[in-house]
Amino acid sequence: MTDATREIGYEQARALEERYLMRTYKRAPVDFVRGEGALLWDAEGKRYLDFLTGISVCSVGHCHPDVVQAVHEQSQRLMHVSNLFYTEPMARLAERLAESSLGGRVFFSNSGTEANECAIKIARKHAHRRGIAEPEIVSFESDFHGRTYGALAATPGLATNEALGPMLPGFRAVPRNDAAALGEAVGENTAAVLIEPIQGESGVFPITDEALLAARQACDEAGALLIFDEIQTGVGRTGSLWAYEQTPVRPDVITSAKALGGGYPIGACITGPAAAEVLEPGDHGSTFAGGPVATAAAIAVLDVVGDPVLLRHVRELGAYLCEKLEALDGVAETRGRGLMVGVGLEEGMDAAAVGADLLERGLVVNAPRPDTLRLLPPLVIDSDHVDLAVGLIEESLLGFPSR
Amino acid sequence: MSRGGKPTDISKRQDTQKALRADTAERLEAIVEAAERAAESVIDDAEAQARRYLAQARAEADRMAADRGGELGGMIETLLGQAVSLRREAERLQATLEEAKARFEPRGAPSAEPRQRPELAEEREPEEAPRLRAVPTEDVPAPAPATPSERSSDAPGARLLATQMAVSGSSREEIAERLRNGFEIEDADAILDAILGPEER
Numbered sequence: 001m002t003d004a005t006r007e008i009g010y011e012q013a014r015a016l017e018e019r020y021l022m023r024t025y026k027r028a029p030v031d032f033v034r035g036e037g038a039l040l041w042d043a044e045g046k047r048y049l050d051f052l053t054g055i056s057v058c059s060v061g062h063c064h065p066d067v068v069q070a071v072h073e074q075s076q077r078l079m080h081v082s083n084l085f086y087t088e089p090m091a092r093l094a095e096r097l098a099e100s101s102l103g104g105r106v107f108f109s110n111s112g113t114e115a116n117e118c119a120i121k122i123a124r125k126h127a128h129r130r131g132i133a134e135p136e137i138v139s140f141e142s143d144f145h146g147r148t149y150g151a152l153a154a155t156p157g158l159a160t161n162e163a164l165g166p167m168l169p170g171f172r173a174v175p176r177n178d179a180a181a182l183g184e185a186v187g188e189n190t191a192a193v194l195i196e197p198i199q200g201e202s203g204v205f206p207i208t209d210e211a212l213l214a215a216r217q218a219c220d221e222a223g224a225l226l227i228f229d230e231i232q233t234g235v236g237r238t239g240s241l242w243a244y245e246q247t248p249v250r251p252d253v254i255t256s257a258k259a260l261g262g263g264y265p266i267g268a269c270i271t272g273p274a275a276a277e278v279l280e281p282g283d284h285g286s287t288f289a290g291g292p293v294a295t296a297a298a299i300a301v302l303d304v305v306g307d308p309v310l311l312r313h314v315r316e317l318g319a320y321l322c323e324k325l326e327a328l329d330g331v332a333e334t335r336g337r338g339l340m341v342g343v344g345l346e347e348g349m350d351a352a353a354v355g356a357d358l359l360e361r362g363l364v365v366n367a368p369r370p371d372t373l374r375l376l377p378p379l380v381i382d383s384d385h386v387d388l389a390v391g392l393i394e395e396s397l398l399g400f401p402s403r
Numbered sequence: 404m405s406r407g408g409k410p411t412d413i414s415k416r417q418d419t420q421k422a423l424r425a426d427t428a429e430r431l432e433a434i435v436e437a438a439e440r441a442a443e444s445v446i447d448d449a450e451a452q453a454r455r456y457l458a459q460a461r462a463e464a465d466r467m468a469a470d471r472g473g474e475l476g477g478m479i480e481t482l483l484g485q486a487v488s489l490r491r492e493a494e495r496l497q498a499t500l501e502e503a504k505a506r507f508e509p510r511g512a513p514s515a516e517p518r519q520r521p522e523l524a525e526e527r528e529p530e531e532a533p534r535l536r537a538v539p540t541e542d543v544p545a546p547a548p549a550t551p552s553e554r555s556s557d558a559p560g561a562r563l564l565a566t567q568m569a570v571s572g573s574s575r576e577e578i579a580e581r582l583r584n585g586f587e588i589e590d591a592d593a594i595l596d597a598i599l600g601p602e603e604r
Contacts, residue, residue, distance in 0.1 A: 209585045213560050240571035246581065248560025250567065308572035315577065 010043045035062025038378045050364045051377040056232050059259035060304045061378040067262040070300035074293045089295035104276035107269045108290030112231035112257030113146025115267035119227050120150040122278045123192035135191035140176045144201035179214035186218035192225040197243040200232035203372040204335045204342025216249040225252040235259035236305035239315030239338030264297035314338045314379050324390045330397035343373040346402035363392040558586045569598050
């Protein structure tokens with residue numbers, strides 16, 4: 001162990017965090033030091049079943065041996081040269097992503113919000129080419145697209161923070177799943193409709209087929225691009241490699257990140273043919289993006305997640321998980337697809353308190369809204385893991401009677 | 404025998420012993436030389452045998468490599484053949500996709516009926532989620548919403564949904580269930596047959 005990786009214990013880590021880190025997060029009182037598959041260990045050696053996976057990042061499980069090996073091998077060979085040169089893992093990953101989805105081109109980024117920045121640039125430039133001087137991007141209320149300024153402006157719930165203003169102009173939102181309002185909002189100035197096919201951060205709400213069809217139709221009529229933010233839904237989370245594959249529409253652009261690197265930061269903006277040639281030299285760039293180590297990790301992830309047997313397993317296990325959850329006292333409904341599950345609690349129950357209780361019991365989840373638990377387990381778990389997690393949730397809910 | 408003869412005897416004996424020692428030394432030397440020659444011969448034989456084994460092993464390795472190369476060549480040929488098949492399949496699916504896209508591309512103005520703003524999804528039961536309605540074509544009055552039994556694979560997006568699910572590895576049963584739940588298509592055989600081929604019965 002080097003000095004960089006030596007353990008210092010929870011109390012010292014907490015003290016350093018309190019003194020030196022910007023106060024942008026309210027962290028749970030746990031210092032995780034190790035992960036393997038669906039399990040995490042804290043500094044005291046306590047074991048946890050992880051049904052959050054770093055917000056859908058470690059979808060292949062913590063420290064998946066193939067991802068670790070890819071990172072290890074590539075980091076011993078070449079770590080960075082910039083985008084001024086060719087590197088093989090980047091080129092290979094671009095082919096994998098394009099050929100497994102929309103067939104166009106790929107721009108790599110270091111995160112999901114950056115992938116959306118790229119998509120926003122594509123949408124605006126595409127609109128300018130169509131003679132639109134002030135292009136507009138339409139999203140659903142309670143969409144979450146990121147925290148950089150472009151993505152922030154497309155995230156209505158956060159864009160109202162005037163302390164961070166002024167916001168980037170040219171964004172508007174309509175109520176979630178309101179097909180009629182969406183159709184009315186899309187017009188001659190619309191550059192794109194940018195939506196999550198299943199809203200994640202707002203509590204796991206799938207967009208209805210009707211709303212998706214309305215979005216596609218409105219975009220086709222206006223000449224606008226339909227952009228799916230698949231940062232949380234993509235890379236197998238819903239039981240297909242991309243969530244759009246289980247919808248009745250095909251978007252023009254998708255964005256990906258989170259699970260793509262299996263724990264290593266990487267994002268990607270992937271186009272279909274309609275948007276493949278929009279960006280040109282000088283329009284966009286990144287020093288680190290598409291680096292050899294991150295892209296090698298992502299190739300290893302796609303090798304795991306691209307297996308149709310695993311994807312079927314995700315669909316079946318997701319159905320099993322929801323069935324078991326819906327039988328519990330205190331659970332009003334489940335939402336989502338595959339292993340992206342929102343658990344709606346009965347009225348009067350405090351999801352944040354339940355989440356904190358579950359953490360103490362050894363199950364990691366989170367509460368994206370006051371009445372909802374979000375479950376994003378590793379895709380490689382089996383029914384025993386599900387039974388264990390549901391058992392812990394059942395025990396916890398007994399201590400939180402509903403109204 | 405006089406005692407004076409004794410020195411002579413001793414001397415003779417000493418000479419004899421010297422001669423014997425010399426003879427023994429020669430014999431030992433001869434034996435050692437013979438043993439060394441034999442050992443050298445054994446070493447030479449062993450080296451020669453080792454060289455033969457090595458040559459045989461190399462020849463065997465070359466033969467195996469050649470065989471392996473042939474096998475690999477065969478595998479490459481097979482894979483190339485599979486790639487061609489996959490490409491044909493992809494082209495067929497692409498054609499199906501385009502056909503599906505053409506089916507739901509805008510064909511005119513949307514319905515003149517005022518559109519009601521539906522309630523938010525989270526505010527209603529999943530069973531009450533809005534169902535798809537056919538997009539009316541230009542100059543054709545908007546039809547009354549079809550009953551479930553009247554819905555077909557012509558429903559906008561249904562064929563694309565089925566195609567995308569098939570490409571992503573979903574089973575016939577999974578696609579049929581999704582079409583039932585999302586599009587109220589009770590009999591999905593036509594659309595499934597078109598995409599996956601007729602079901603083996």
